Each structure stands twice: as C-alpha cells, then as structure tokens.
Amino acid sequence: MTTPVTIIGAGLGGLTLARVLQLHGIAADVYEAEASAMARTQGGMLDIHDDSGQLALSAAGLINEFRSLIHEGGQASRVLDQHARVLLDESDDGKGGRPEVHRGALRGILLESLPANTVQWGKKLTGVVARGDGRHELTFADGSSVTTKLLVGADGAWSKVRPLLSDAVPDYVGTSFIEMYLHDVDVRHKATAEAVGCGALFAVAPGQGVFAHREPGSVLHAYIALNRSAAWIADIDFSDGATAATRVAAEFDGWAPALTALITDADSPPVLRMIHALPNEHRWHRVAGVTLLGDAAHLMPPAGDGANLAMLDGAELGKAIAARPDDVEAALSTYEDAMFSRSASAAAGAHETLDLCLSARAPLSLVEFFEQMRGSQRG
Numbered sequence: 001m002t003t004p005v006t007i008i009g010a011g012l013g014g015l016t017l018a019r020v021l022q023l024h025g026i027a028a029d030v031y032e033a034e035a036s037a038m039a040r041t042q043g044g045m046l047d048i049h050d051d052s053g054q055l056a057l058s059a060a061g062l063i064n065e066f067r068s069l070i071h072e073g074g075q076a077s078r079v080l081d082q083h084a085r086v087l088l089d090e091s092d093d094g095k096g097g098r099p100e101v102h103r104g105a106l107r108g109i110l111l112e113s114l115p116a117n118t119v120q121w122g123k124k125l126t127g128v129v130a131r132g133d134g135r136h137e138l139t140f141a142d143g144s145s146v147t148t149k150l151l152v153g154a155d156g157a158w159s160k161v162r163p164l165l166s167d168a169v170p171d172y173v174g175t176s177f178i179e180m181y182l183h184d185v186d187v188r189h190k191a192t193a194e195a196v197g198c199g200a201l202f203a204v205a206p207g208q209g210v211f212a213h214r215e216p217g218s219v220l221h222a223y224i225a226l227n228r229s230a231a232w233i234a235d236i237d238f239s240d241g242a243t244a245a246t247r248v249a250a251e252f253d254g255w256a257p258a259l260t261a262l263i264t265d266a267d268s269p270p271v272l273r274m275i276h277a278l279p280n281e282h283r284w285h286r287v288a289g290v291t292l293l294g295d296a297a298h299l300m301p302p303a304g305d306g307a308n309l310a311m312l313d314g315a316e317l318g319k320a321i322a323a324r325p326d327d328v329e330a331a332l333s334t335y336e337d338a339m340f341s342r343s344a345s346a347a348a349g350a351h352e353t354l355d356l357c358l359s360a361r362a363p364l365s366l367v368e369f370f371e372q373m374r375g376s377q378r379g
C-alpha cells in the first residue's frame with residue numbers, strides 16, 4: 001500500500017483497524033464526525049469475548065492494557081421476575097471468558113495507541129463519488145474533500161459508505177430500549193442497587209423488561225426494554241424527560257418498586273434507542289476499493305456481540321490487507337468471505353437472544369437460556 005487506508009468512523013471497529021494496520025507499517029487516516037474524543041460520553045460496560053473482542057485486542061497488541069481495565073465482579077448475572085424474585089444468580093468467579101470493561105476506557109487505549117493526528121475529528125462524511133479504478137472522492141460537512149484508493153466504512157448503523165455496496169437499510173426490529181442512569185446508588189438507591197447486584201440484571205416478562213448493569217463509581221446503567229410498534233413509541237415525547245419517564249413507568253405498573261425505581265428515580269433523562277437491524281445475511285458483491293466493517297456491515301440487535309464483532313472485523317481486515325499489500329482486492333475478498341459468514345450466524349443468534357429475553361415464556365425462557373449456556377461451557 002502506498003497511500004493511507006481511509007477509514008470513516010473512530011468507533012471501536014475503525015480504531016482497531018487503524019491500529020492493526022499501523023502495527024504492520026501501513027498508514028491509516030481516520031475521519032470522525034464528532035468534534036473530539038470527549039464530544040460524547042462513551043457510556044456503558046462491554047463484555048469482551050475471548051473468541052472475538054479479545055482476539056482483536058491481541059492482534060492490536062493491547063491485551064495487557066485491556067486487562068488493566070477489567071471491572072472485577074462484573075461478569076455476575078441475575079435473572080429476576082417482575083416482583084424482584086431472584087430466579088438465577090451467577091457470581092463472577094473470574095474464570096468467565098467475557099470480562100467487562102468500560103467502553104470509553106477501551107476506546108481510550110485504542111486512541112492512545114495511534115500516532116498523533118491519525119484521527120481527524122469534526123470530519124463528517126456527507127458524500128462519496130466513485131472516480132474509477134477503485135478510487136473514491138469523499139466530501140465532508142466542513143467543505144473539505146479527499147480522494148482515496150481504499151475506503152473502509154466503519155461509520156456505524158447509518159453508514160454513509162454502505163450505499164456504495166448495498167441498498168440495504170436497517171429496519172426497526174419492534175423493540176425499543178430506553179436508557180437511564182442512577183448515580184451514588186449505594187447511598188441513594190440502596191434497594192435497587194441490591195436488586196441489581198454487582199454485574200448484570202435481567203428482570204423480564206413477556207414483551208418487556210428491565211436490564212441494568214452495575215458500573216464502577218456506584219452507578220447503575222439501565223435499559224428499559226419494550227416490544228412496541230414504532231407508532232406507539234412515536235407517541236411519547238422524549239424531549240420532555242419527566243413526562244416520558246412517567247409514560248414508560250406506567251407500562252411497569254405492578255412491578256417491584258426496586259425495579260421501577262430505575263425509571264422513576266433516574267438521575268438522567270430517558271434516552272430512546274429504537275433497535276434496528278440489517279438483514280442477517282447482508283452481503284454484497286465486491287466493489288473495487290471499498291468495504292465495510294462493524295455495524296455498517298452487519299447491524300444486529302444488542303445481544304453482547306456488536307462491539308466485539310466490530311473489533312474482530314477491524315483486526316481481520318487489517319491482517320488481510322497486511323498479508324496482501326500488492327493485491328488489495330484479494331485481501332478484501334478474503335476478509336469479506338469470512339466476515340459475511342460469521343456475522344450472519346451472530347445476527348441470527350442476536351435476534352434469538354432478544355426474542356427469548358422478552359418471549360411469552362419470559363422470564364423462564366431466559367433462565368433456561370442461561371442454564372443451557374452454562375451447561376455447554378461445562379460439557
């Protein structure tokens with residue numbers, strides 16, 4: 001490669017790619033829409049899997065830095081019913097293959113590992129035009145433009161690069177998450193902190209649930225899940241936080257107060273996250289000089305895989321380019337073939353997991369799922 005690889009998006013996937021390329025002596029330019037690394041809190045804990053995210057971090061030479069970020073005890077999980085009865089309670093014995101780290105801290109070690117100015121902040125891609133021979137001209141919101149021989153769309157769910165390869169558009173899956181935070185919980189929200197425990201809580205019923213995570217610093221991070229139509233969701237005005245929270249809480253009438261407090265006593269306004277997905281088998285025919293990774297390629301419901309897969313894509317693509325610098329098209333084909341098949345099966349699994357969390361048999365369906373998972377890990 002004689003010209004830098006051009007990566008759109010400084011999420012976990014794009015940064016992992018830039019780092020792996022750089023380790024192989026290949027330059028990369030990352031263009032990111034946000035104004036700076038601090039423009040948005042990169043909230044939330046991520047469990048980093050030993051068969052995907054951790055492999056990527058090893059390829060990026062950052063596994064020790066990653067280990068220093070692990071939130072001890074964070075792999076504990078609990079399933080509760082709506083009356084806060086504990087149906088399953090698994091502690092973190094430190095041996096699980098999915099340690100938890102804070103997303104912002106993880107992004108931080110990737111950013112710090114890159115040469116200065118690798119990421120160009122405040123560069124929102126607004127247009128792409130093919131210029132022949134695999135070259136693409138990119139235009140940014142600030143009016144600047146650049147032409148590249150190798151373009152990678154790592155720009156997430158609503159990728160601006162994706163239309164060069166595919167007509168697919170993410171569809172609403174019928175589930176919405178409403179995100180909220182509680183702070184200083186051991187003092188101010190003791191009953192709720194005790195219900196959540198030191199890891200992840202899943203309190204579920206048919207069609208709805210309360211998911212929460214204990215984070216470092218006495219914080220609870222909650223996603224309230226509702227299987228509701230887009231029209232039903234559109235009826236709630238999320239710009240009026242207090243009224244929206246009251247409306248959402250009304251759907252949990254009769255649930256244990258320790259659980260509904262995650263909605264009614266939240267310290268942050270409710271943020272709507274409607275869950276969208278690309279088709280499970282999303283793929284495209286090779287187009288010279290461009291590819292996708294992460295959510296841009298395979299947006300799927302959140303079931304704990306998305307960030308892990310984005311990083312694995314970044315690492316695998318970086319290694320493929322490094323292995324064939326003289327034939328980038330062959331490198332992209334090798335990367336895409338493997339990525340299409342692993343993401344199709346992960347996407348099918350993600351839909352199944354979300355469905356069984358909120359199925360007509362919830363919470364039993366989720367308890368059975370956890371027990372099966374543990375059984376297969378033991379046997």
Ligand SMILES: Cc1cc2nc3c(=O)[nH]c(=O)nc-3n(C[C@H](O)[C@H](O)[C@H](O)COP(=O)(O)OP(=O)(O)OC[C@H]3O[C@@H](n4cnc5c(N)ncnc54)[C@H](O)[C@@H]3O)c2cc1C
Pocket residue numbers: 008009010011012013014031032033034045046047123124125126154155156157158159160177223273293294295296302303304305306307308309310
């Ligand atoms: C509610 C929720 C919970 C989740 N929980 C988990 C979890 O526990 N574990 C897990 O593994 N995954 C989880 N995910 C999925 C995970 O967040 C994504 O799969 C992951 O962030 C994808 O990484 P990415 O690098 O592909 O894209 P992103 O993280 O979306 O990064 C894309 C980057 O591109 C930038 N960008 C976008 N458009 C442009 C543009 N036009 N020009 C320039 N830059 C642009 C964005 O600002 C962003 O920085 C969750 C998702 C949701 C919605």
